[in-house]
Amino acid sequence: MHPANLVTPSTAAAPTIALQAESISKAFVSGKQRTQVLDGLSLHIDSGELTLISGPSGCGKSTLLAVLSGLQKIDGGRVLALGSELGQLDLHALERFRLQHTGFVFQGFNLFPALSAFEQVELPLNHMGLSRQEARERARSSLEEVGLSHRMKLRPSELSGGEKQRVAIARALAKEPELLFADEPTSALDAANGQMIIDILHRIARTHGTTVLCVSHDPRLVVHADRVLAMEDGRILSDQRNHAPISASKGISS
Amino acid sequence: MVALARKTLVYEWRRFLPAILAVGFAGLLQLLQLALVLGIFGSTSLYITGSSADVWIGYPGTQSVGQGRSIDGDVESRILMDPAVQRVEPYIWVDGDWRGTTETGGVSVFVSGIDPRADGLMFSKALPPDLRARLAQPDAVVVDRSDLDQLGVGIGQTATINGHEVRVVGISSGLRALGGVNVLCSLDTARRLDSDAEDIGPTYLVAKLRDPTQADAVAIRLRGDTAFGPYTTWSAHHFARLSVRYWMFDTGAGAGVLFLAGIVFLVGAVITSQTLIAAVNGSVREYATLNALGVGVGALRRVVLEQAFWVGALGLLGASVLGVVLLLLARSQNVPVVLTLPAALGCIVLVMGLAAVSGLAAMRSLRAADPATLLR
Numbered sequence: 001m002h003p004a005n006l007v008t009p010s011t012a013a014a015p016t017i018a019l020q021a022e023s024i025s026k027a028f029v030s031g032k033q034r035t036q037v038l039d040g041l042s043l044h045i046d047s048g049e050l051t052l053i054s055g056p057s058g059c060g061k062s063t064l065l066a067v068l069s070g071l072q073k074i075d076g077g078r079v080l081a082l083g084s085e086l087g088q089l090d091l092h093a094l095e096r097f098r099l100q101h102t103g104f105v106f107q108g109f110n111l112f113p114a115l116s117a118f119e120q121v122e123l124p125l126n127h128m129g130l131s132r133q134e135a136r137e138r139a140r141s142s143l144e145e146v147g148l149s150h151r152m153k154l155r156p157s158e159l160s161g162g163e164k165q166r167v168a169i170a171r172a173l174a175k176e177p178e179l180l181f182a183d184e185p186t187s188a189l190d191a192a193n194g195q196m197i198i199d200i201l202h203r204i205a206r207t208h209g210t211t212v213l214c215v216s217h218d219p220r221l222v223v224h225a226d227r228v229l230a231m232e233d234g235r236i237l238s239d240q241r242n243h244a245p246i247s248a249s250k251g252i253s254s
Numbered sequence: 255m256v257a258l259a260r261k262t263l264v265y266e267w268r269r270f271l272p273a274i275l276a277v278g279f280a281g282l283l284q285l286l287q288l289a290l291v292l293g294i295f296g297s298t299s300l301y302i303t304g305s306s307a308d309v310w311i312g313y314p315g316t317q318s319v320g321q322g323r324s325i326d327g328d329v330e331s332r333i334l335m336d337p338a339v340q341r342v343e344p345y346i347w348v349d350g351d352w353r354g355t356t357e358t359g360g361v362s363v364f365v366s367g368i369d370p371r372a373d374g375l376m377f378s379k380a381l382p383p384d385l386r387a388r389l390a391q392p393d394a395v396v397v398d399r400s401d402l403d404q405l406g407v408g409i410g411q412t413a414t415i416n417g418h419e420v421r422v423v424g425i426s427s428g429l430r431a432l433g434g435v436n437v438l439c440s441l442d443t444a445r446r447l448d449s450d451a452e453d454i455g456p457t458y459l460v461a462k463l464r465d466p467t468q469a470d471a472v473a474i475r476l477r478g479d480t481a482f483g484p485y486t487t488w489s490a491h492h493f494a495r496l497s498v499r500y501w502m503f504d505t506g507a508g509a510g511v512l513f514l515a516g517i518v519f520l521v522g523a524v525i526t527s528q529t530l531i532a533a534v535n536g537s538v539r540e541y542a543t544l545n546a547l548g549v550g551v552g553a554l555r556r557v558v559l560e561q562a563f564w565v566g567a568l569g570l571l572g573a574s575v576l577g578v579v580l581l582l583l584a585r586s587q588n589v590p591v592v593l594t595l596p597a598a599l600g601c602i603v604l605v606m607g608l609a610a611v612s613g614l615a616a617m618r619s620l621r622a623a624d625p626a627t628l629l630r
């Protein structure tokens with residue numbers, strides 16, 4: 001572990017809690033086999049920060065992310081996202097909640113082969129009730145923010161892996177969500193591109209006040225997060241804060 | 255709005271091509287079959303479509319021209335009382351047994367006794383004026399060129415119908431009948447040939463109206479008066495349809511059309527739905543991502559349905575172009591093909607229905623677009 005990564009109490013006004021899990025449990029049953037992935041886990045995620053959940057493959061990180069973002073139901077406990085208890089929402093209400101408040105970035109880029117980068121970003125905005133003008137404006141500025149203003153017309157087949165992931169980030173960012181979830185956003189990319197992605201995610205947390213929850217087994221990302229939760233076997237082992245993150249200042253200046 | 259359905263269709267056209275072809279061929283097959291059947295059975299209404307009468311008066315319950323029974327000739331005065339009617343003329347149908355000069359055995363013939371005047375209504379469009387004039391001679395008949403071999407006669411020769419001698423005074427074309435041979439003669443000749451003592455009046459009365467567009471209204475108005483014995487009225491258009499429909503279903507051809515429509519629909523729907531399902535499966539992770547971002551399942555379903563709609567529309571376009579070319583080709587080769595508006599609409603409904611059913615089937619595979627599966 002890095003000796004510098006010690007818990008630092010926040011000096012500014014107490015940050016609000018964006019996500020809260022209270023003794024949540026989740027098990028998968030396949031056939032006769034029952035896998036208890038999460039067992040009485042509790043945590044809270046502060047808003048406006050980049051929180052990284054790290055840990056070995058199979059320890060339950062993605063499951064935790066799915067539960068916190070309302071993509072998966074839990075067996076027991078409570079999840080509060082932006083003050084709403086997700087377990088109380090029906091399928092339609094969950095869709096509305098995600099539409100208004102959340103963005104997602106996945107390991108695979110999941111871009112439509114037929115659409116240009118610009119259209120990929122614009123498409124979800126069409127369903128948010130924005131005017132055509134506003135949607136286009138947001139799509140353009142999001143793509144600019146991830147450094148793809150010169151690539152807006154290209155289709156996924158004409159983009160590199162790193163560029164595709166940046167389009168995926170722009171797609172999530174353009175919704176201006178309070179919560180941004182990223183599951184292994186760098187594991188399909190090389191080191192340089194992975195670095196760029198985590199920088200962008202960090203900058204989004206800083207400049208937009210977005211709560212970014214990132215899940216990764218990649219230990220290189222640890223230094224870029226505001227807070228690192230180490231997970232193993234469905235439990236949080238440690239909770240550490242990085243103070244004065246180096247990447248943050250870089251993010252603000254650009 | 256980003257046109258996801260259309261852009262995907264254009265970009266991945268190779269993937270959608272089998273569905274478009276399936277839909278197109280389904281439409282084309284159905285179109286050609288209908289056109290052929292209508293063309294062939296259209297000859298059963300030649301008596302109506304080849305004449306210029308607007309309203310037909312005949313025995314109640316008659317289902318096709320060949321099945322008429324005689325009505326009271328006095329009905330004519332009742333019809334003429336209606337101010338919309340300009341002119342009425344009798345038409346006599348006699349089923350006959352033809353014996354030619356050469357040994358042909360008995361040939362079943364449909365004798366049409368018509369008014370041979372130059373302005374007569376019956377067969378005014380199908381019979382040239384000079385041949386019509388010759389029918390005024392006693393016992394003169396006109397037959398179709400294509401039936402000469404079967405009848406065993408040539409022009410100027412004699413034969414007998416129901417034991418009465420007749421003479422072939424002219425040979426026409428376009429008078430072919432279905433299930434028998436048409437023989438045209440004057441009303442007087444027809445009365446002599448009729449061996450049925452019960453037939454006292456004409457089989458039909460046909461009327462010309464001052465305003466032909468009023469045919470339906472006048473036909474309804476003239477119905478229901480029983481003072482002159484049983485009779486009923488149809489507009490020419492209605493009676494022609496009745497005749498064709500009777501033949502379609504009496505011969506089983508209609509059932510054949512429906513059967514093929516069913517098969518075509520089934521095969522087309524299987525291919526089309528499989529193609530659309532494959533397309534949905536190919537983009538299932540992208541759909542799931544949209545759903546994770548909050549785009550509702552309903553909106554995703556609309557994308558799939560829209561894709562199905564475009565597949566149907568493109569298939570229809572192809573079928574229409576090819577269909578018109580093939581129908582023109584058939585016409586030029588004297589193959590009897592007729593395309594009516596209802597038939598064309600039927601094909602459109604079939605094709606778009608097929609596409610819609612396939613789209614609904616493909617919508618089911620959107621269930622796999624569960625965003626939780628993206629988190630592994």
Ligand SMILES: Nc1ncnc2c1ncn2[C@@H]1O[C@H](COP(=O)(O)OP(=O)(O)O)[C@@H](O)[C@H]1O
Binds near residue numbers: 059629
């Ligand atoms: N849908 C599922 N059905 C059955 N088991 C699952 C399912 N999803 C995850 N698991 C199991 O849960 C455990 C944790 O998975 P996951 O949360 O994806 O781990 P991580 O993201 O940390 O690699 C694994 O053992 C995995 O096999």
Ligand SMILES: [Mg+2]
Binds near residue numbers: 062
């Ligand atoms: Mg995972």
